Amino acid sequence: MTSQTKSADLAKTTEMLSGAAMVIRALADEGVEYLYGYPGGAVLHIYDALFQQNKVKHVLVRHEQAATHMADAYARASGKAGVVLVTSGPGATNAVTGIATAYMDSIPMVVLTGQVMSHLIGGDAFQETDMLGISRPICKHNMSVRRPEDIPYLIKKAFHIAQSGRPGPVVLDIPKDMTMPNQKFPYHYPTEISLRSYQPKQQGHSGQIKKAVTALLAAKKPILYAGGGVIMGNASSELTELAQLLNLPVTNTLMGLGAYPAGDKQFIGMLGMHGSYEANQTMHHADVILAVGARFDDRVTNNTKKFCPDATIIHIDIDPASISKTVNAHIPIVGLVKPVLTDMLALLKQKKKKLDSAALSQWWQQIDQWRAVHGGRYDSAAPLLKPQYVIEQVSKITKGDAFVCSDVGQHQMFAAQYYPFNKPNRWINSGGLGTMGFGLPAAMGVKLNYPDADVVCVTGEGSIQMNIQELSTCKQYGLGVKIINLNNGYLGMVKQWQDMNYESRYASSYMDSLPDFVKLAEAYGHVGIRVTTPEELQPALERAFALKDQLVFLDIHIDPKEHVYPMQIPGGAMNDMFLSKTERT
Amino acid sequence: MRHIISVLLENESGALARLVGLFAQRGYNIDSLNVAPTDDPTLSRLTLVTHGNDQVIEQISKHLHKLIEVVKVSDISEAAHIERELMLVKVKASGNQREEVKRCADIFRGQIIDVTPITYTIQLVGTSDKLDAFIQALGTTPILEVVRSGASGIARGEKTLAL
Structure with a gap:
């Protein structure tokens, strides 16, 4: 040194x-x-x-x-x-x-x-x-x-x-x-640095890439499973091109949302614990899984012993330790996602081969049937405000183009499921550690650097109180974040597990003595709006997003009984799921 | 299965702590660990004996390699290799046991390197198995103290783990 x-x-x-x-x-x-x-x-x-x-x-x-x-x-x-x-x-x-x-x-x-x-x-x-x-x-x-x-x-x-x-x-x-x-x-600032003990790989191994392409072309039931590595690896466009060239169904992990545009017909939703029915079914029945910048996290795989029994797994990752860590990869490729996908694309274009079209169209028919089973439905006729509906309305008013910074809990899952991310780097959430209190400071960090963008903090009354003091920082730097506080008076995800596994004994999951969030926001010099009925939501959102430079705290009182579905059944395969409080696979 | 993993490590403060911490954090075993600078004072050579199934050993190698200060990693037990460990044993050696201990040390090609009227300190070099066998062979002789260095290893032939 x-x-x-x-x-x-x-x-x-x-x-x-x-x-x-x-x-x-x-x-x-x-x-x-x-x-x-x-x-x-x-x-x-x-x-x-x-x-x-x-x-x-x-x-x-x-x-x-x-x-x-x-x-x-x-x-x-x-x-x-x-x-x-x-x-x-x-x-x-x-x-x-x-x-x-x-x-x-x-x-x-x-x-x-x-x-x-x-x-x-x-x-x-x-x-x-x-x-x-x-x-x-x-x-x-x-x-x-x-x-x-x-x-x-x-x-x-x-x-x-x-x-x-x-x-x-x-x-x-x-x-x-x-x-x-x-x-x-x-003082001299070095322009670059080379360390003898740290030289991360860039390109993937060409022999492995050839093998991967051959396996992919032979697939009858393929799926592309893309994670946060695609976003941090700046490889969304390569991923999208590859998926569209071969007409592959695409699922994104929680960290990968936006890596493939959610609005595209080939997107079958997030996978995993609260993934879509169709994504989890497609994974489970796939014969070839192309995993890109994803790490087979336990919140994705469910029981690894029952994980995707028929699949040949191609795994592209920059970290060799992520390969065959929880699930064995048949064709591992260590390298940066972007150059590896670029090489795969070049090889595919040169080969001019496609997948067996009859098999693929049959696969898509099957996927469309799965799509019809759940379809992200929820009880929209209920008199109480549904969190899913709130997210849908936030998506509408921001034209699906906001930076959505989430806290951790049920609201995080609702945001992941119901806000369609069409671009990478727009969904900002603590996926791995699951840090409550992340949402508001995250939204602040984004808003400061992207002052013209809509920046939304989706949170709950539990998470927001873990860093609520930052409302003061927001005032000092004029950070016009829109806080969507999905207030159900409970630590919702904890309560959901207590409903499902502990006969609704709500041990310390009720947040008693909540502050008046509207007054609290006002005390910090911001605008607070309380929403308690479905009718109040639309005008409140319009007002909030019209106040461009102001932080608006929307305290939205939602149905406290709502659960997040679908939900994988613990210990089961990927496709073992609860679809609602009364239905399961 | 038992594996002997050799690591070339930047001789920097905190590097060893990071390596040892990795084993604790991820629940891997360290059976023995031996580390010292090499002829190049900027590099340390470390020999670590561990056990686990193939999947665990593969993860250990990968995670070691990920550490910024690790220059090279090799599982030397995968191929022909030489393994040596140093042991110092202090035993009670009085009466007719005194001659018995001496004979035993000779059989194992150990050396008595310190003597008092009632104790012997024996130095022994060999594979870890051989050292275990010597302790067994001491039988009823009261062992007062055992100091083992942990195994050091090197590949046989022309293969090297160097920069």
């Missing part, structure tokens, strides 16, 4: 900067526009350097967790790493949930954590915590600054690791004495 920062490179520049100034300058040189964070003792030198320049703008959150979710959501929407700055000790530990959230969903993020002075480390100093130890299992990599002159190299390295291969969060721990304002060092 040290030899690389020294030598000829340094001769090019004579600019002398303090460690603190180097941190900020390196971020500016990396093209970072926003830094999300919260100051404290260990990072005061860095904040002072931040104050004395105007390239990198700082967003002051009200809790460090929100800073990580803002940076994370920016990364999900833009594909570029989000950056966080927090102080040592509690500042760093408050960021932990956000780091873990990004890690589980493979989101590139650089988290700068303050640390006590080097000579105090290990002595239980004020606001000292072993952030390297704490964050080790929940980040792609972490590092500590040992010498101030290494700061530019380490920041470049952090971005390089975060954004390449399978992306993920990188933590850089910076002891306070590395940032002393009066100690200056020559």
Whole structure:
């Protein structure tokens, strides 16, 4: 590391900067526009350097967790790493949930954590915590600054690791004495970095790609199963082209929604625990599964022993450890999704072969029959507001083109099922970790970077209260997020499981003493609207979305008895499902 | 099944903790672990003995390789290899047991490297199995202390695990 920062490179520049100034300058040189964070003792030198320049703008959150979710959501929407700055000790530990959230969903993020002075480390100093130890299992990599002159190299390295291969969060721990304002060092930001121990694969193996194409062309009942890797790998257009070239049915995972346009006839919905009947049936009966940037998560496969018994599985993934982890892949391809799909397309075009058309049309007939069985129906005639209906109306008023940032619970599933995502990077949710409190800061991160777009936070009265303090940040930065609070007075998903498995004993799933959300929104300087009947919904949404630059908190009282369906029956195969409270497969 | 995994690791602070943490986080076993810098002081060579079915061993290899500081990984037990472990055993050696212990050490080609009127400290090098066998062979001799290095390994022939 040290030899690389020294030598000829340094001769090019004579600019002398303090460690603190180097941190900020390196971020500016990396093209970072926003830094999300919260100051404290260990990072005061860095904040002072931040104050004395105007390239990198700082967003002051009200809790460090929100800073990580803002940076994370920016990364999900833009594909570029989000950056966080927090102080040592509690500042760093408050960021932990956000780091873990990004890690589980493979989101590139650089988290700068303050640390006590080097000579105090290990002595239980004020606001000292072993952030390297704490964050080790929940980040792609972490590092500590040992010498101030290494700061530019380490920041470049952090971005390089975060954004390449399978992306993920990188933590850089910076002891306070590395940032002393009066100690200056020559500054040079490296243009690129090469690590002998980290050289992620790019292209897929050509022999494996040939095998995959041959298997795919021989399929009679194919399905394309695409996950979040397609979105982070920026390969939606290649995926769409491949699917349409071969007329394949396409299902997206929760993380992959938008990878293939939901409005297209070949899209058969999300798969998995709350996936569509047709997606789960098609998977179960498929003879060839082309899995792209997906990881056969337990919320997809249900019981792996009963998973898709007849399928030959082709699995494209940048992470070899994701291949044959839970489900054995017959044709593994390790590589970035985009070049692998491009190679497959080239090979297919060159071969000029298609799938057996008679078999494929029979397969599509079968899929259309499955489509007719459930079809996303719900009791729309009920007098109470249905959450599914609310999502449909939100989709209508935003023309299906909003960034939808979700919290975690029933509302998340309703949004995933009923908002048709036609573009990638529009559906922002905590899929892997399932972090309640993610939605509002996520929406803030997106709105700040895409001020002209409609940004919706779909949440519930449970999740929203986990980061509700951020309404204050929204006011400070004028973030006109629209909050759709699906308020059923219960922790809905917990209640649903208690209904299904615990004879409706609602142990701690009722949220008593809820605040008046309308007044609360107003107290923070925003607009609050309460909706309690179906008739009130339309005008409320129209008013909310007409107030372009204002945050509007729509507190929508929905049917507290509603469950999310379809739902896989635990322990069963992919296609073992409950279709409503009274029907099952 | 037992596997001996060799790893070349950047000799940086935190690298070893990350590697060991991986085993704890993912519920893999470490039967023994042996690590020291190589002739190149920027690199550490680590030998790890673990067990598991093929699927588990494959995941271990993949996850090790994913660690940023890991340069190379090889399951040396997949092919012809040499395995050695160092053991130091302090035993009670008094009366007629004293001669018995000496004979036993000789049979196993161990060396007595420290002597007191009532104890012997024996040094023994071999495969882990051989060291186990020696402890068995000591029989009723009271063992006061056992120190084992964990196995180190290297591939036979011209195959190398190096940069």
